[in-house]
Amino acid sequence: MPKMGDAMSEGKVIRWYKKAGDPVRKGEAVLEIETDKVNLDLEAEADGTLGTIAVGEGQMAPVGGILAKILGEGEKADAPPATPAPPAAPVEEKPATAAEAKPAADGQSRRAIDKKDSIRHSTGEYGEAVDMKGPRTDRSIRHDQGNVVAMPQGGERHRSSPLARKMASEMGVSLDTVQGSGPRGRIVAADVKKISGGQAAAARSKSAMPALQQPAALETRQIPLSAMRRTIAKRLAESTGPIPHFYLTADFDVTNLTSVRQQLIDIEGAKLSVNDFMIRAVALALRHHPNINASWGSEAITQHGEIHIGVAVATPEGLITPVIRNADQKFVLEIAQEVRALAEKAKNRKLKPDEYQGSTFTISNLGAWGIEEFTGIINPPNSAILAIGAAEARVVVIDGQIVIRERMKVTMSCDHRVIDGATGAEYLRTLRQYVEQPLRLVV
Amino acid sequence: MAEKSYRDAIREAMMEEMDRDPNVLIMGEDIGVYEGTFRITAGMLKKYGPRRVIDTPIAEAGMVGTAVGMAMLGLRPIVEMMTVNFAIVAADQILNHAAKVRYFSGGQVDVPLVIRGPQGAGVQLSAQHSQTFESFYAHFPGIHVVTPGTPADAKGLLKTAIRGKDPVMFLESAALYGMKGEVPDDPDFTVPFGKSRVAREGSDVTIVSFSRMMQLSLTVADKLSKEEGIECEVIDLRTLRPLDMEPAYASVAKTHRAIVVQEQWKPFGAGAEIAASITETMFDELDAPVFRVTGEDVPMPYARNLELLATPHEEHIVRAVKRVMYRS
Structure with missing residues (x-):
């Protein structure tokens, strides 16, 4: 089990693509693991044959623990269990398996195992032949057996047609709210069309509410903590405990920004959100304030030489913050594309560690949910997080006149060990200049 | 424009091309004296004589091999397979020779060869004579595979096949031979390949x-x-x-x-x-x-x-x- 991040101490085997005795090639995906943040395919490190699987599907292994061995040429395949276990069942503990699971202390112990295996072979229990007779665990076949397929724990996967997904994304409709009418609950274009009327209208006008779905019947149940949920809990508790938070709220005028955004959409035909502009604005403002782009340490405060913005993304399993690197050096359109690609990966739990680690500042935006303002909890080792509310038309007084302007509230949570009230306020003043004069963001 | 059967459209295409180009000839089993098992070649021996309408022995590999040689040297042979099923016997000639000669010769030698005949089920010819072969031949680069579905296409596509410089498997549907449809009279009416x-x-x-x-x-x-x-x-x-x-x-x-x-x-x-x-x-x-x-x-x-x-x-x-x- 490889260590895929600083916080990782153990990982879970989601599924084996190969079974014992299968040939594997260097670089070929052999199994999928769940780490604290993402699901990853593990690739074979050498050509060979897959030996006994030590950690079955659904089981945990500590970092550094052995999952299986790849046997080189000449090394004998392990005999499979007498009755090959179904994929989700724990692997039977057999003496040989246990011995294999321990890292071979030296060449001698491995030779001893080999000898044992060759004796077994000579009695006619030829591994491959037995394996061929065992029940097939072909994943494509499992798929066709309807409801018996166990869902991976956590969020349930939507079955939906490609067209339905495309339409939903274009209309801004979440598939979570769509009831599928196709085979095995597949969401098809007609289902999206049915619901899109209401939702699209809701998206256009903040006052309109999305249609209320019939809630599921109440029941008491325990949801086992996923590795991701454990990590979120641990890290955020670590944050509010030792970090003295304070909060600064500002109300920005985003009338010009929304107008520039619309123009860019019209000209470029691109998908652009206010948030994409905010990522660039936050990054550019950080250039002026290296004391915000900083991390607390027991001996020193580190000011970072690069600006990497973490963007909080909600996934069915929980929060993750993919990172836009050097966001101060990227155009808004570039940022928009990158955010979209990373968010998609995050939703599929396919983010790689270097795609969600190393942020120097984080933003969280609940504007799309109609939240006016909120406070975020600092994502260590960042010193601040900016919580962005919804941009909406509000009545304000400018030069003694009552006018309607697009306004947006942001709240910065600061680590008081690194940032003082005035330092934070100065940063928000700079940020305001970028946000309220948005041409600075696009030139 | 006149209404013609799929069968007559095929015969007409061949005869018009034989009139147009003396290098076009046809060979096959029972196509001359007997005028074809499916009557496609009716009247052709009488009109063009035995040098251009050649009755062959039951030897598909030999027929196609001979035709590949003819085509390499400038003739434009049409080989009629009594049914396309029998072309399997000549598969080596078709796939390893006709389809490869231009490639092997570095583009110096073309093989303008048409192999045509009926295929498919629907006329009670049983297991060996009712098969269809489009995917079999279309798998290989170097050969065209044509599957006309109307009398007009049968004529227009066959003329394109005969005039072209490539080997063509022209796969007719036996069950469509009697089907009628409008066919242009223009002797230069052709239908290009690769246009669905x-x-x-x-x-x-x-x-x-x-x-x-x-x-x-x-x-x-x-x-x-x-x-x-x-x-x-x-x-x-x-x-x-x-x-x-x-x-x-x-x-x-x-x-x-x-x-x-x-x-x-x-x-x-x-x-x-x-x-x-x-x-x-x-x-x-x-x-x-x-x-x-x-x-x-x-x-x-x-x-x-x-x-x-x-x-x-x-x-x-x-x-x-x-x-x-x-x-x-």
């Missing part, structure tokens, strides 16, 4: 097909339109190599659903290639998987009732159309 056509416009489901199954698809499309108000768009591929998928893609962009109809067995057939191409190219437009309607995976039975059960039927296409519309 929209045989019928519709907005609900795209049916991609060729040859006889394209005709069956048209029948079903009319029936579905009248009885259920479902409008199918039927794409006639005409040639499988070169394969023009553009009209099918454009159609799927409109209908978001497609089925493929082929007479062949399902595994590894032309329908698999077509369905995969649609999925690769038009994935985001699809609202349903691309389903295949195919023959049953058995050797073709001789008995009429069993032969009917083993070949795609109107009802199979109706079911597939409703399945992709989520109406079944």
Whole structure:
């Protein structure tokens, strides 16, 4: 089990693509693991044959623990269990398996195992032949057996047609709210069309509410903590405990920004959100304030030489913050594309560690949910997080006149060990200049 | 424009090209004195004589090998296979020689050879004589595969085949020989290879097909339109190599659903290639998987009732159309 991040101490085997005795090639995906943040395919490190699987599907292994061995040429395949276990069942503990699971202390112990295996072979229990007779665990076949397929724990996967997904994304409709009418609950274009009327209208006008779905019947149940949920809990508790938070709220005028955004959409035909502009604005403002782009340490405060913005993304399993690197050096359109690609990966739990680690500042935006303002909890080792509310038309007084302007509230949570009230306020003043004069963001 | 049968359109194409070019000749089993098992070559021996209408022994490998040599040296031979099933005997000549000579000669030598004959089920010829071979030949680079579905296409595509410089497998549908349709009289009327056509416009489901199954698809499309108000768009591929998928893609962009109809067995057939191409190219437009309607995976039975059960039927296409519309 490889260590895929600083916080990782153990990982879970989601599924084996190969079974014992299968040939594997260097670089070929052999199994999928769940780490604290993402699901990853593990690739074979050498050509060979897959030996006994030590950690079955659904089981945990500590970092550094052995999952299986790849046997080189000449090394004998392990005999499979007498009755090959179904994929989700724990692997039977057999003496040989246990011995294999321990890292071979030296060449001698491995030779001893080999000898044992060759004796077994000579009695006619030829591994491959037995394996061929065992029940097939072909994943494509499992798929066709309807409801018996166990869902991976956590969020349930939507079955939906490609067209339905495309339409939903274009209309801004979440598939979570769509009831599928196709085979095995597949969401098809007609289902999206049915619901899109209401939702699209809701998206256009903040006052309109999305249609209320019939809630599921109440029941008491325990949801086992996923590795991701454990990590979120641990890290955020670590944050509010030792970090003295304070909060600064500002109300920005985003009338010009929304107008520039619309123009860019019209000209470029691109998908652009206010948030994409905010990522660039936050990054550019950080250039002026290296004391915000900083991390607390027991001996020193580190000011970072690069600006990497973490963007909080909600996934069915929980929060993750993919990172836009050097966001101060990227155009808004570039940022928009990158955010979209990373968010998609995050939703599929396919983010790689270097795609969600190393942020120097984080933003969280609940504007799309109609939240006016909120406070975020600092994502260590960042010193601040900016919580962005919804941009909406509000009545304000400018030069003694009552006018309607697009306004947006942001709240910065600061680590008081690194940032003082005035330092934070100065940063928000700079940020305001970028946000309220948005041409600075696009030139 | 006159109404002609598929059979007469093929004969007319050959005779017009023999009139036009003295290098065109035809050879095959029982095509001369007997005037052809399916009467395609009726009257040709009398008109062109035995040097250009050559009765051969029952020796397909020899016929095709001879024709490859003729073509390499500048003649334009047409080889009639009594049925395309018999061309398997000559597969080495077709696939390893005709299809490879230009490549091996570095582009110096062409093989303008047409191998044509009937294929397919529907006329009670049993397991060895009812097969269809389009995917078998279309798998190989270096050879064109033509599958006409109308009398006009039979004539226009055959003329393109005879005038071209490449080896062509011209796969006629035995069951369509008697089918009549409008055929242009112009002796220079040709239909280019690699140009699929929209045989019928519709907005609900795209049916991609060729040859006889394209005709069956048209029948079903009319029936579905009248009885259920479902409008199918039927794409006639005409040639499988070169394969023009553009009209099918454009159609799927409109209908978001497609089925493929082929007479062949399902595994590894032309329908698999077509369905995969649609999925690769038009994935985001699809609202349903691309389903295949195919023959049953058995050797073709001789008995009429069993032969009917083993070949795609109107009802199979109706079911597939409703399945992709989520109406079944």
